Amino acid sequence: MPIRVGILGATGAVGQRFVQLLDGHPWFTVTALAASERSADKPYGETVNWRLETDIPAYARSMVVQPCEPGLACDLVFSGLDSKVAGPIEEAFAQAGYPVISNSKNHRMDEDVPLLIPEVNPDHTAIIPHQRQRRGYGRGFIVTNPNCTSVGLTMALKPLADRFGITTVAVTTMQALSGAGYPGVASLDILDNVFPYIGDEEEKMEREPLKLLGRCDGTEFTPAPIAISAQCNRVHVKDGHLECVSVALSDRTDEAAVAETFRWFTALPQELRLPFAPAQPVVVRDEKDRPQPRYDRDAGNGMSVVVGRIRRCPVLDFKFLVLVHNTIRGAAGAAVLNAELLKAQGYIGGR
Numbered sequence: 001m002p003i004r005v006g007i008l009g010a011t012g013a014v015g016q017r018f019v020q021l022l023d024g025h026p027w028f029t030v031t032a033l034a035a036s037e038r039s040a041d042k043p044y045g046e047t048v049n050w051r052l053e054t055d056i057p058a059y060a061r062s063m064v065v066q067p068c069e070p071g072l073a074c075d076l077v078f079s080g081l082d083s084k085v086a087g088p089i090e091e092a093f094a095q096a097g098y099p100v101i102s103n104s105k106n107h108r109m110d111e112d113v114p115l116l117i118p119e120v121n122p123d124h125t126a127i128i129p130h131q132r133q134r135r136g137y138g139r140g141f142i143v144t145n146p147n148c149t150s151v152g153l154t155m156a157l158k159p160l161a162d163r164f165g166i167t168t169v170a171v172t173t174m175q176a177l178s179g180a181g182y183p184g185v186a187s188l189d190i191l192d193n194v195f196p197y198i199g200d201e202e203e204k205m206e207r208e209p210l211k212l213l214g215r216c217d218g219t220e221f222t223p224a225p226i227a228i229s230a231q232c233n234r235v236h237v238k239d240g241h242l243e244c245v246s247v248a249l250s251d252r253t254d255e256a257a258v259a260e261t262f263r264w265f266t267a268l269p270q271e272l273r274l275p276f277a278p279a280q281p282v283v284v285r286d287e288k289d290r291p292q293p294r295y296d297r298d299a300g301n302g303m304s305v306v307v308g309r310i311r312r313c314p315v316l317d318f319k320f321l322v323l324v325h326n327t328i329r330g331a332a333g334a335a336v337l338n339a340e341l342l343k344a345q346g347y348i349g350g351r
């Protein structure tokens with residue numbers, strides 16, 4: 001029996017990725033598309049300003065877009081809603097009994113909401129029964145995925161944290177334009193330019209990895225004791241966020257061991273063979289000039305994080321580059337993998 005899914009914010013940059021990635025998914029069938037009043041009551045193919053290189057999937061073209069209100073005919077909802085409106089809409093769906101698998105920032109740091117990367121902290125879903133009971137959600141609940149830059153950073157930190165321990169991280173990002181949604185940054189602000197400010201981004205990068213790498217005892221989260229300093233920039237690239245990372249480790253090691261630790265990292269999604277799990281969560285490039293967004297963002301169908309230029313850091317211990325596809329592993333693909341993990345763990349099924 002396929003699980004019926006709805007997409008909230010289906011017309012946006014992340015929503016379009018959901019529509020594209022869920023086409024032909026082995027477990028999930030899209031049965032509802034929803035967006036704002038501006039788009040509602042029209043066929044999706046007529047109202048969406050489609051910005052992906054593949055055509056609008058046939059299944060979605062004639063589906064009539066609905067308002068983002070509970071009552072959608074589906075077993076769970078993915079949310080790619082604008083964060084200005086996501087908070088109360090997602091709560092209303094959870095209250096009405098829908099599992100809500102969200103991309104938006106609104107509930108990420110809530111004390112009873114898992115911030116989830118299946119390769120990093122699959123055990124944090126253990127807080128769901130507590131969330132349901134505390135909020136009176138019945139069968140509904142909210143699970144979030146991190147900010148796009150935090151996903152890339154945290155997937156690279158996880159294998160190092162497990163093997164060597166991490167005390168300090170300094171990271172500088174070069175973030176793609178699609179991360180700002182559509183139409184996003186004005187062309188006259190970004191052509192021939194680097195934009196050195198992305199609202200609230202540095203705060204998210206300094207906070208979210210600590211929750212992800214921390215512990216969950218079923219009723220509360222304890223953040224990892226790591227100091228992170230982030231600087232975030234918007235650059236003239238369509239997709240793919242590049243991050244320059246330096247780390248201080250608790251244990252002494254060498255570059256070869258760091259590279260090997262990335263290369264051999266696998267986790268629960270790979271063991272469970274979840275449909276969206278990449279065979280290699282962290283791909284290591286040995287060339288001196290990789291990863292690059294244009295060549296490497298689609299590694300593992302956009303679900304792998306690509307690491308390169310691993311070398312000693314004269315200030316901290318090691319430095320390297322990390323690349324993450326911001327709308328796939330950093331957004332819609334991350335949420336689909338979260339839903340697959342939740343199904344494998346028994347938290348979602350038919351309503």
Ligand SMILES: NC(=O)c1ccc[n+]([C@@H]2O[C@H](COP(=O)([O-])OP(=O)(O)OC[C@H]3O[C@@H](n4cnc5c(N)ncnc54)[C@H](OP(=O)(O)O)[C@@H]3O)[C@@H](O)[C@H]2O)c1
Nearest residue numbers: 009011012013014035036039080082083104179181182331
């Ligand atoms: N872009 C990325 O790489 C990325 C990565 C990670 C996380 N995120 C997060 O994902 C979310 C979506 O980002 P995006 O880039 O896809 O934004 P976007 O392109 O601006 O799309 C926003 C979506 O929200 C809908 N919406 C706006 N106001 C609404 C309302 N009052 N009621 C119902 N629906 C409403 C829009 O519908 P209409 O088209 O009808 O206006 C549209 O479908 C944000 O919270 C963002 O922070 C984005």
